[in-house]
Amino acid sequence: MKLIVGLGNPGKEYEKTRHNVGFMTMDILSEMLGVSINSEKFKGQYVKFKYKGEDVILLKPMTYMNNSGESVIQVMKFYKIDVKDLLVVYDDMDMPTGKLRLRQSGSAGGHNGVKSIIAHVGTQSFARIRVGIDKHPRIPVVDYVLGRFSKDEQPLIESGIENAVKAIELFLDKDFVAAMNAYN
16 A cells, blocks of 8 residues: 655645645646545545556645644554555645655654654655755745745746656556656
8 A cells, every 4th residue: 555645735825835835736636647636634635546456545634734743643654554655745845836756764854744754754755756846045044935836936836847747657557666766
């Protein structure tokens, strides 16, 4: 069983903000797979379905970013999901808008959602797809990540999310190494 988590913040005011790239990716992925993330449990919204014979869960934690690990660990414990089958998608300010970086492990890199997941699952060794959102030298970090993409950034982030979805598909069809080789 695979658990694919997109990080973000719940609520209309956070929709389409830079920090919600993980949620946006889950929305596009679920649409492409013909499933709806509409069940509520485990402090999140999720859907469980079969993909080519394997159980897959798509999860959007509703705990707010800084407590994402609370939702992730509940799903992992309930379904007895091994950390090797966890994939997390989230935003990264240290990369240009729309650029992807796939890694099999690593530190939180200052990302509070990932920090929470590491604290709850007890390891940094889980697959992740980081989607670049860039940063602005004169806009405070909190204001920037909770802001929306500009008109110029829109095609870049749409392309990045599309590539993240394709990378997840490759992860499901083959494995994470194949996804890293194709999208890093």
